[in-house]
Amino acid sequence: MRFSARSRRALLAAAAGTTLVLSGCAENDDTGTAGASSGAVTIGFVNGADTAFHACLQKAVEQTAKSEGAKVYTANSHQNAGTELSNIEDMISRKVSALIVQTVNVDSLDGDIAKAKAAGVPIYLTSVASDNANDILGATVVDLQKVGSLDADWVARDAGNKNVKVGVVAGAPGAASDLLVGGFTNELPDTAKVVANQPGMFNPVKAQEVAENMIQAHPDLDYAFVANEEMGFAVRKAFDAAGAKDVRIVTVNGTDEGLAAVKDGRFSATVANSAMVIGRTAVKNTISLLGTEKVDKIANIPLLLVTEDNLAKAPQYCPTS
Secondary structure: OOOOHHHHHEOOOOOOOOOOOOOOOOOOOOOOEEOOOOOOOEEEEEEOOOOHHHHHHHHHHHHHHHHOOOEEEEEEOOOOHHHHHHHHHHHHHOOOOEEEEOOOOHHHHHHHHHHHHHOOOOEEEOOOOOOOHHHOOEEEEOEHHHHHHHHHHHHHHHHOOOOEEEEEEEOOOOOHHHHHHHHHHHHOOOOEEEEEEEEOOOOHHHHHHHHHHHHHHOOOOOEEEEOOHHHHHHHHHHHHHOOOOOOEEEEEEOOHHHHHHHHHOOOOEEEEOOHHHHHHHHHHHHHHHHOOOOOOOEEEOOOEEEOOOOHHHOOOOOOOO
8 A cells, every 4th residue: 555645645633523432541651551441442652753743742642542531552653664663563462442653754654554454453543544544444634735835825925026035944854744845845936946955853953953054055045944843943043143033934833832933023924733633633533433433534624824913813732731
């Protein structure tokens, strides 16, 4: 099974789903395990990385599992495809009822799904929906190419008919970053020239280094697209230190810190995609699809381009304690 361009466009999403309430309670331990009474649904959540998005996503998964009376085991693949497969194998050995996977790389999913399918463990995705829906239990998705295109549309409107120079600070190659960047660059008008495109690896330290080199090579840069807000803050710091305070940054997430940066002008725009909604929907729909409740197999969430004009409309990003 391969993932087409259309399926790669469906990334990171959620929508409210019908729940199947089970008995039991949940609590965390050092292994990332939440416990429930014997016989409850057990979910293995394999997270992909260590960004704020991934932390909020896991928090939402754990909290929702607890409220639904399910048991959840968690593991983190730290952006390593080999570790992801090992984590999935470990979850299978625990005899989980289903797997929820936030993948590190779209190309990794062929082996992941095949492994789970061979073991008879349904897999629910929070990154991509496969071409063959019969291979998965379901997915919580959003079009990340659309996320990138929303930021590009803002740049186009802001620049008007002027010729402008644009820099891109991508994430880690593969999966989310490629979709985000592709959506952004493909939607830019002909008057906007991408003069630099380098990966920040979803790491603020690396992103700051990339931004320092970028602004040194292109001191007349007008705009920068950054693949998440954590890196965006580091990029802003680098630009400001270089005297390039006028470079407008557009980015992705919609965290509280990101919205504050839009309000005070450090960011010009961000696209909100709530990690809280994604995690909640993934757990609720997994439980429902394992049972008899009727929910959409592929769940989608709306996207919102957030600027200083509509800050109040941004959805909550991360669960509270």
